[in-house]
Amino acid sequence: MRSMTGYGRIEENIGNYSYTVEIKSLNGKHLNIKTNLPWIYSSLELKVNDILKKYFKRGSLNVYIDIRLIQPKDIIKIDKALAKSYYDALNELAKYLHLSDLPDLELLVKFKEIMRYSIDEKDLEAIWDGLEIVVKKAIEKVIETQKSEGEKINKVIMEYVDNIENITNDIEKYAGDMKKYYSDKLKESLKDLDLEIEYNKERLEYEIALILERGDITEEIDRLKMHIKKFRDVALSNVEAMGQNLDFLAQEMHREFNTIASKSKLKEITALSIDGRLFVNKIKEQVQNIH
Template sequence: MRSMTGYGRIEKIINDYNYSVEIKSLNGKYSNLKTSIAGIFSPLEIEVQNLVKKYFKRGNISVYIDIRFLNPQNFVDIDLGLAKSYHSALQQMTSELHMSDDVSLDVLTKFREIIKIKVEEEAMNKIWKGLEEILLETIEKVKVFQIEEGEKLKTVLLGYIDDIEKIVNDIQNAAVDMKDTFKERLENNLKELLNNSELINEGRLELEVALLAERADISEEIERLKSHIKKFRDIVNSEDELMGQNLDFLSQEMHREFNTIASKSKLIELTNLSVEGRGLVNKIREQVQNVH
């Protein structure tokens, strides 16, 4: 089991570049990926997203990338023609406006178009190879984190499902005596209506009890709950790629069965057990939102 909560960060020098990659993952029903990378490396952003999406199918994923040149002078591009044009225009302005200030280098460097960082295609491909390597290492680090968190989550979920199984067994045991309880209640009610007379039609009484028991029968709901519990354990102990979604579906089904039992129940004991069961299922539903 993998949790959707994960973190990994790696900083490494490869060739002439210092790479820093940080990945954070949080729970989310769908896949939501955000990447942050400097504008000059924007051609690599699609490659980054495609790679990360292979390993994270759900959740909110944030990727922060910082790449620094160890030899930046190799990537500086100066547009001297543009610099001369700016210089000439500024000198003309100072002359016509009768300004005494000279056009200094500080003024010219404020125009970003003059001095730019330029990365040729060959260098960009080289940068990507290094970045891909570090991304994969960082992804692996995040996955290890998620697995560690997933084991903790697995223990919690199996604890809840054990408690739910006990409740289902208690419901089943209580339901066994339900017919006798109905008969006793109905018999007492009839005696009160007949002023405690012993003249009660046993055949009629048995028929009424049978009808009540049929309407309140919860044997199918109990069997379905048992089936859901078994399936839940099977999925938790598997390597199901859609584990989170499948566990969420099962928890919804269990919640529905407890609701049905509560609506059919004529016994306060069964109602209370159903409410307790729904409470545990709600706790499971909260936790499985963080299962990858």
């Protein structure tokens, strides 16, 4: 079980480049990736995102990437003709406005078009080879923290599941008292009518059977047991989108408790079904943070 909350940071030198990759993972219903990458390497963003999608199916990922040269390399190209054109234009403007200050280098470098970054395909491939290694190591760190947090969540959820199982067993025990309950209620109703009549025992049994059939919760109890077993199986598996699977099973358990409460007239069963729904709601809160 993995939480959607995790963190990983790796700094490593590979070849002529120094890499820093930091990944923060937070809760999110769907996968949302925000990558902060130096614009000169923006063409690598899709490759980074493709790797992330292999390891994360849900959550909000904030990814920070920094790439720096270790040794100087000729990757900056100067557009000398454009620089001369800017200088001449600024010089002409200064004269026109009768300004004493003439354009200098500090002013010219503010025009970004003059200095251009240029990375050839071979260098870009080398940068990606190193970046891919560091990104995967950062992902491993994130998953490690997610699993650690997931173990804590799993412990809490399993306690809730144990409570739900105990409640289900108690409901099953009280379900056996349903016949006596309805029989007593019918007899009391007949006495309240204050009629001096003899009621047919077989007819009374028939009426009780009809009521019991309408209020039968055997199927709901069986389905609850099935959902509980399935929930445990999924929680112990490596199934993808585990959080979504567990959330679905929690909804199914909630539905069964609702049906039991609507069918049964025993106050003990009604109280137990309310307790069951409370624990299911607690599970639903927890599974929202499961990857």
